[in-house]
Amino acid sequence: MTTDEWRLIGTVEDIPRSGARRIRIGEVDVGVFRTANDDVFALEDVCPHLGGPLSEGIVHGNEVTCPLHNMVIDLATGLSVEPTPKCVRSCLVRLEGEKVYLSKPDLRDLISQPIR
Numbered sequence: 001m002t003t004d005e006w007r008l009i010g011t012v013e014d015i016p017r018s019g020a021r022r023i024r025i026g027e028v029d030v031g032v033f034r035t036a037n038d039d040v041f042a043l044e045d046v047c048p049h050l051g052g053p054l055s056e057g058i059v060h061g062n063e064v065t066c067p068l069h070n071m072v073i074d075l076a077t078g079l080s081v082e083p084t085p086k087c088v089r090s091c092l093v094r095l096e097g098e099k100v101y102l103s104k105p106d107l108r109d110l111i112s113q114p115i116r
């Protein structure tokens with residue numbers, strides 16, 4: 001991807017470790033999650049169950065638990081961890097030192113992976 005295809009959104013330190021930060025891109029809220037290992041993932045901030053704010057959930061390992069009804073979402077894939085998974089749209093994330101970039105177009109039904 002060229003530099004035109006990435007959007008700088010801040011630094012890793014802007015995101016609480018084992019937590020998340022919500023940002024607005026156009027009309028869409030995006031949750032940017034930082035794991036205990038400082039991997040960063042970005043998902044649309046809408047739970048695929050009933051729309052809960054995933055950025056207010058609990059980050060554990062590479063997963064987040066929705067604060068409303070405890071659906072667990074894999075941050076790397078955007079898929080819920082259940083027999084019939086539901087999907088959250090995601091952004092690719094690229095880290096350059098401390099800088100965090102999200103891919104454009106912003107959200108897609110793809111696997112997102114941290115790139116170092």
Ligand code: FES
Nearest residue numbers: 047050052066069
């Ligand atoms: S809205 Fe997320 S589990 Fe129900």
